[in-house]
Amino acid sequence: MADERMPRGLVVLLGCASAVVVVTGLRIAAWLVTPVLLALVVVIAVHPVRTALRRRGVPAWLGTVATVAAVYGVIVLFGLVVVVSGARLGELLPDYVERGRELLAHGADVLDRVTGEPGSLRALVESVDTARVLSSVGALLGGLTGVTTNLVFLLALLLFLSVDDMGARLAELSADRPGVAEALRGFAVRTRRYLVVTTVFGLAIAVADTAALWAMGVPLAVLWGLLSFVTNYVPNIGFLLGLAPPAVLALLEHGGRRALLVCAVYVVVNFVGQSLVQPRFAGGAVGLSTTAAFVALVFWGWVLGPLGMLLAVPATLLVGAVLVDVDPRASWVAALVRAPTRRG
Known part of the structure; x- marks a missing residue:
């Protein structure tokens, strides 16, 4: 009976092509795959706590509520630290930008002396628009608000995965x-x-x-x-x-x-x-x-x-x-x- 198996080279080629398709799909659906994977990891991490509560006679629904509440509490605490610190950082940014320009100018002077071309890098540093830098950093901080939507989605996933046995x-x-x-x-x-x-x-x-x-x-x-x-x-x-x-x-x-x-x-x-x-x-x-x-x-x-x-x-x-x-x-x-x- 003839060997009907595909050649190994063809199997490898088809496997590589399939991997490319799957990876491309993961990149496109990263907005969905990432929070689902994160929620799964968190649920796996806290699952022993839920199991231990059930062994001690705690009702399943109460163990689930306690576990979800603990996870939500940690996330909220992390969020508060980030929000408060981010607001404080926003207040300090103007002074830091000016100080940064001074340091860049000093560094440019040192490099100018090393390269033997005085004034070339200093002019480049002085051309930096401070207002534009501030607006860019402000936009970056403001972009953190976009995490809110993903956070709500993550919290919902955590709840559903925790309830699901x-x-x-x-x-x-x-x-x-x-x-x-x-x-x-x-x-x-x-x-x-x-x-x-x-x-x-x-x-x-x-x-x-x-x-x-x-x-x-x-x-x-x-x-x-x-x-x-x-x-x-x-x-x-x-x-x-x-x-x-x-x-x-x-x-x-x-x-x-x-x-x-x-x-x-x-x-x-x-x-x-x-x-x-x-x-x-x-x-x-x-x-x-x-x-x-x-x-x-x-x-x-x-x-x-x-x-x-x-x-x-x-x-x-x-x-x-x-x-x-x-x-x-x-x-x-x-x-x-x-x-x-x-x-x-």
């Missing part, structure tokens, strides 16, 4: 597709482990950053501590995203030495904690190598936008559960992306 659905799925159900349970367990490790490290780093920034007199230390906590979920390069705003403010408020001191603190606390120590725990918890996590960061940031960088690891785990864990023939993919097993 996903455990019962997985139990039903196990009867017909035990392999798929087991892969999804594995995804939930690994995602929860990743969130626990990242949250514990993030809280410790955020507290240290907030205390250091407050001691150095950097404005809005609580906001930058919160930013440090959030960017801790961005693998490998998150500390750079959290470093830029406080370093710039320290430069504008206190000068270059204070800005260098802020950078030194972030290198010691954030870089060492987030980029060197944390991956050893997080990688073992989720089974992703550091390289795979970094590639996932770039890919999901490109597909889903800035929030995709925060969800890079959970999104990769979900794709792995759906495409790799359910198929024993795809185990070679897991061998390429998983964290190496320590021996000894």
Whole structure:
């Protein structure tokens, strides 16, 4: 009997073409996929709390209400910090813009002396329109109001996913597709482990950053501590995203030495904690190598936008559960992306 299987090259070509179509669709529907994935991750994170309440005899509806209320409370608290700090930052912007122009002019003079062309860069700096800079920053801050619509959508998703008993659905799925159900349970367990490790490290780093920034007199230390906590979920390069705003403010408020001191603190606390120590725990918890996590960061940031960088690891785990864990023939993919097993 003749072998009717398709040539391997054709299978690979069709697979790549399908992947391009799926990724393109994800980019187009990122406005929907991102909040759904974020809500799913949050529900997975708080599910053990709901289960523990039910084991203690708390009615299911009361456990759901308590869990949703707790999640909503955290989101509202984060929102209040961002809104209040953003309003304060808007008040400080005019003074900072003028100070920024002075620093740029000084830097231009230094570079002019180095290049031997006095006045060339100074003229470029003086041509900067301060009013335009202020209007651009104001528009950026005003654009934060557009998050309100997405936030309402996210809160609704959290409510619906919390009310919907996903455990019962997985139990039903196990009867017909035990392999798929087991892969999804594995995804939930690994995602929860990743969130626990990242949250514990993030809280410790955020507290240290907030205390250091407050001691150095950097404005809005609580906001930058919160930013440090959030960017801790961005693998490998998150500390750079959290470093830029406080370093710039320290430069504008206190000068270059204070800005260098802020950078030194972030290198010691954030870089060492987030980029060197944390991956050893997080990688073992989720089974992703550091390289795979970094590639996932770039890919999901490109597909889903800035929030995709925060969800890079959970999104990769979900794709792995759906495409790799359910198929024993795809185990070679897991061998390429998983964290190496320590021996000894």
